Amino acid sequence: QRAFCKCHYGFAGAACEQNDEGLGYRSTCWNNCQGRGVCRRGFCHCRKGWWGKDCGRSRVYGAHSARRAVHRLKVYAYDLPWELAYQPEYQLGWQDHDSIYMAWKVFGEMFFNDSSAMRTNNPYEANMFYIPAMTYAYSSNLGDTLVHATRVIDHVRATWPFFNRTRGLDHFMWLTNDQGACSWPGATHPEMANVIKVVHYAWHHPFGKSLPSGWDRLQNKHWGCFHPLRDICATPYWNGQAETAAATYGLAGSAPTFDAKLIPTQRLLFFAGGIRHHEPGYSHGTRQELHRRFGKGQHPNVTIHEGSFPDYIAAVRGSKFCVAPSGHGWGIRLSQYMAQGCVPVIIQVRGC
Secondary structure: OOOOOOOOOOEEOOOOOEEOOOOHHHOOOHHHHHHOEEEEOOEEEEOOOOEOOOOOEOOOOOOOOOOOOOOOOOEEEOOOOOOOOOOOHHHHOOOOOOHHHOHHHHHHHHHHOOOOOOEOOOHHHOOEEEOOOOHHHHHOOOOOOHHHHHHHHHHHHHHOOHHHHHOOOOEEEEEOOOOOOOOOOOOOOHHHHOOEEEEOOOOOOOOOOOOOOOHHHOOOOOOOOOOOOOOEEOOOOOOOHHHHHHHHHOHHHOOOOOOHHHOOOOOOEEEEEOOOOOOOOHHHHHHHHHHHHHOOOOOOOEEEEEOOOOOHHHHHHOOOEEEOOOOOOOOOHHHHHHHHOOEEEOOOOOOO
16 A cells, blocks of 8 residues: 555645645634635634634624614624634544534534624624534543533623623524533523533433433433523534435435335334443433344344444435434434435433
């Protein structure tokens, strides 16, 4: 095999001699600095007259420059200092992040590149505030999001007047790691509890039902990891999802590769992946129970397979229903099944 250079974060080229201009979720600078600056290892060095996360700001607004919008949504994004919102070396290094956790960055780049009337650069007319924290870059998939989020929110509270005006009720932040806001406190810390959390993991307690397994470990005993009347559960991002869905369903003028009439009737239900028999709390026990009932071919129309499966994509497309269990938190299979034309089945136990 011919030797090649695997470039460190922020560099590109055959000999890693170039600053990485980046593409998609691997871009080191959001929107490549809008063409108004030079990207150097995650920082935009903007031309004179421009500043901000992606060199998108050129005007300053005073306290009496506008009234708060009433009849339409106006969203303002804070500019956070590098010591609070930068992708640290420890989490990036040579590998970069797993793309399935990068919805926060995809959203951020789209938001900062948005030219519609919804986004505003004047915070005094805004009625919703986006805190572009890089929480996943500090917590990774299994870490605690609270430490980084607390520092960011404390900074926002101390620097601008808008958070304290509503105690954070009109502020939102992305938390895309496995368990989202599960480590966040409840009503005892309203400055944290009130923030709208955009998560992939929406585990909460249905009122009037028995407490689910594992509830005692949560900081917020009232609603758990997600408040259904405040927070947002967003679909995760994965590379190629738009192209896959377009090919499957014939979107954007392409010929569909999926036809429900062609699904073989011999497979009613399908799952392949890790089971983790030694971790009964993993996926709330769902994977283990399904494998116990169907993992040895007990039902001819059901395939519950431990580990990798030959021609996995064909197996998904050739099944009517596909099990989309959780893991330690949310699972990527839900959106992948939908893009591949298999109806996802969600199974959660004891009211979770």
